[in-house]
Amino acid sequence: MLHTTKVPVADMAAGTGDPAYLSVEKVSKAYGATRVVETLDFAVERGELVSLLGPSGCGKTTLLRLISGLIGADAGRIVVGGRDITKLPAHKRNVSVVFQNYALFPHLNVSENVAFGLKARGIAPSEIPSAVENALALVRMSDFAGRPVGALSGGQQQRVAVARALVVEPDLLLLDEPFSALDRKLRETMQVELKSLLKTKGMTAVFVTHDQEEALSVSNRVAVMNGGRIEQYADPVTLYTRPASAFVLDFVGLSTHLAGTVTAAGEGWITVDTSYGELTCPGHFTKGAKVLVGVRPERISVGATPADGMTVLSAPVADVMHLGSKTHVYAVPTGDDRLVAELSASDEIRVAAGTTATFSWPAEATLLYPAEATP
Amino acid sequence: MSAATEAAQAPPEMRWRVDPFVLLAAPGLLYLAILFALPLALLLLQSFRDADGHFSIAGYIEFFSDPINLAVTWRTFRVAALSTLLCLVLAYPTAFALARARGFVQSFILVAMILPLSVGVIVKAFSWSIVLRSDGIVNSALVFLGIVDQPIRLLFTETALIVGSANVFLPFMVLPIYAVVRQIDPSLSAAAATLGAGPFFRFFRVIVPLTLPGVIAGVAFVFSLAISMYVIPSLIVGERHATLSMLIARSYLFFRDAQLGSTISAILLLIAIAVVLGSSLLLRRFEGTRV
Numbered sequence: 032m033l034h035t036t037k038v039p040v041a042d043m044a045a046g047t048g049d050p051a052y053l054s055v056e057k058v059s060k061a062y063g064a065t066r067v068v069e070t071l072d073f074a075v076e077r078g079e080l081v082s083l084l085g086p087s088g089c090g091k092t093t094l095l096r097l098i099s100g101l102i103g104a105d106a107g108r109i110v111v112g113g114r115d116i117t118k119l120p121a122h123k124r125n126v127s128v129v130f131q132n133y134a135l136f137p138h139l140n141v142s143e144n145v146a147f148g149l150k151a152r153g154i155a156p157s158e159i160p161s162a163v164e165n166a167l168a169l170v171r172m173s174d175f176a177g178r179p180v181g182a183l184s185g186g187q188q189q190r191v192a193v194a195r196a197l198v199v200e201p202d203l204l205l206l207d208e209p210f211s212a213l214d215r216k217l218r219e220t221m222q223v224e225l226k227s228l229l230k231t232k233g234m235t236a237v238f239v240t241h242d243q244e245e246a247l248s249v250s251n252r253v254a255v256m257n258g259g260r261i262e263q264y265a266d267p268v269t270l271y272t273r274p275a276s277a278f279v280l281d282f283v284g285l286s287t288h289l290a291g292t293v294t295a296a297g298e299g300w301i302t303v304d305t306s307y308g309e310l311t312c313p314g315h316f317t318k319g320a321k322v323l324v325g326v327r328p329e330r331i332s333v334g335a336t337p338a339d340g341m342t343v344l345s346a347p348v349a350d351v352m353h354l355g356s357k358t359h360v361y362a363v364p365t366g367d368d369r370l371v372a373e374l375s376a377s378d379e380i381r382v383a384a385g386t387t388a389t390f391s392w393p394a395e396a397t398l399l400y401p402a403e404a405t406p
Numbered sequence: 407m408s409a410a411t412e413a414a415q416a417p418p419e420m421r422w423r424v425d426p427f428v429l430l431a432a433p434g435l436l437y438l439a440i441l442f443a444l445p446l447a448l449l450l451l452q453s454f455r456d457a458d459g460h461f462s463i464a465g466y467i468e469f470f471s472d473p474i475n476l477a478v479t480w481r482t483f484r485v486a487a488l489s490t491l492l493c494l495v496l497a498y499p500t501a502f503a504l505a506r507a508r509g510f511v512q513s514f515i516l517v518a519m520i521l522p523l524s525v526g527v528i529v530k531a532f533s534w535s536i537v538l539r540s541d542g543i544v545n546s547a548l549v550f551l552g553i554v555d556q557p558i559r560l561l562f563t564e565t566a567l568i569v570g571s572a573n574v575f576l577p578f579m580v581l582p583i584y585a586v587v588r589q590i591d592p593s594l595s596a597a598a599a600t601l602g603a604g605p606f607f608r609f610f611r612v613i614v615p616l617t618l619p620g621v622i623a624g625v626a627f628v629f630s631l632a633i634s635m636y637v638i639p640s641l642i643v644g645e646r647h648a649t650l651s652m653l654i655a656r657s658y659l660f661f662r663d664a665q666l667g668s669t670i671s672a673i674l675l676l677i678a679i680a681v682v683l684g685s686s687l688l689l690r691r692f693e694g695t696r697v
Binding site for chain 1: 594597598602603604615616
């Protein structure tokens, strides 16, 4: 059963040109009048590690539960490896989930937890011990096989949860905020570990997180979700350097955020009036348009003499925060507007809080979005 | 002072340490010791004494040599066991409904469960006799509907006793199971499903084992109450189907035979302890045959 479902998948040539391995097509889910996921399209290639990133309530966990079959879709289609699983109950989908709280069975010990899925699938009892051993070895938990799960640390519980999910050879692995219960240091270790483990296994995985740093560092591609829709689905670099919307700009990474009005518009350039003064940058807005100006902080220099073609603003410095390898310089905020620059440790810090400094950046580093209609 | 120093120098495992929180149980333990353990011990001692105060097991021999007594013992056990079973069957799904219900519905079920406890057993038993007697509502309905030709005996039967006692003891089964069910993390069932476990596998390999502690507590409560009940059988079945409790009362009140009374008490206590411990061991063992 297990292997017959896997054969067509293995036959498919890995790499380019394939139809998407996981394909979510026009899927919707509503609870009463609340539309949690709205005619959403989402696709993952074979062997990819993709994250769903967004604030709580954006629909990312709902999408995960729709793919796993824990909840049913109101409309649309979900296909994994060419198999339409839309109507299948969770236990027939061959899609494993690592839960946020790991959901280890408290009445079973470590190896019994790992063996659970194999027994549920009716795997021959003679094959189970070696499969369990291999899975535990994979997550370096062999020494804990007989332990009760209640006696494990958070990181160990997560390893067991991963072993339990992988031992059944799922077509797809879903992870729901798998690192959120771990402290920072352990989280980073586990991220690296999991990423290399999934790569070794060639496992296709989707994981949900609200932590943008985690999404950028762990996954090949990130789908940023907001209000039940995907705002942008791209690789981490594109997501950071070319955010598709103001929401992505704000949600992913640190950014300057200035509301402004276009006061002059020329051939491919505009002048925008902001609360810190006027700036000129490349853009295609008409005069009088309300815009949002964003700049990634590492593109901004502070206190330097701006070269030609740089966009320049002058602002009082509110705070200079030394963060070890980098330093953040914040201008005094005006309303919702903020201006922040990131200097590397090798940069000379020429400014101090309370003084006024020039913030300058290459004009093409300016990101422009139409301001939201809401006042 | 010197004792304290000595204690401090002794290796840690030699020191006699009391968790201060244990002291919180002291008043309760003292109360139980004086008003429960001591009288019970004296009662048990009495069952091994003859009229002259000498050690004797004559009471036990006398009791077991009478076939009527054996029949009563068996009936007492059977009624208690079936009543416990009936409670379990009714309470198990109820506990899940109660745990799943929210707000008003949950309060309603809880009140419906607990309020009848405040109606005394005597009131309950007499009200049943109104409903169950030969010219009562149930019989009238049965006759009217043509299900039976003439009123059937509902009162003074063992079935009535089992159904009636289960009615009284139901909350003692529902509440401990409910307390455990509400603690079960819903993601466990979800995790089992995504691992390939269908509804039956999930129920028997995840939900049932996790509710066992509540089931054990409920069985212990209800069986102990059911095997020692006196008022309910006296009112529902009377002398026709006597139980051990009624024999005990009779021994003390009518025969003035303290040894026989204490002997039957000891036997009753032994059965209750054996069944409560035995069922808990059995269930634990069932839990031990893990997935």
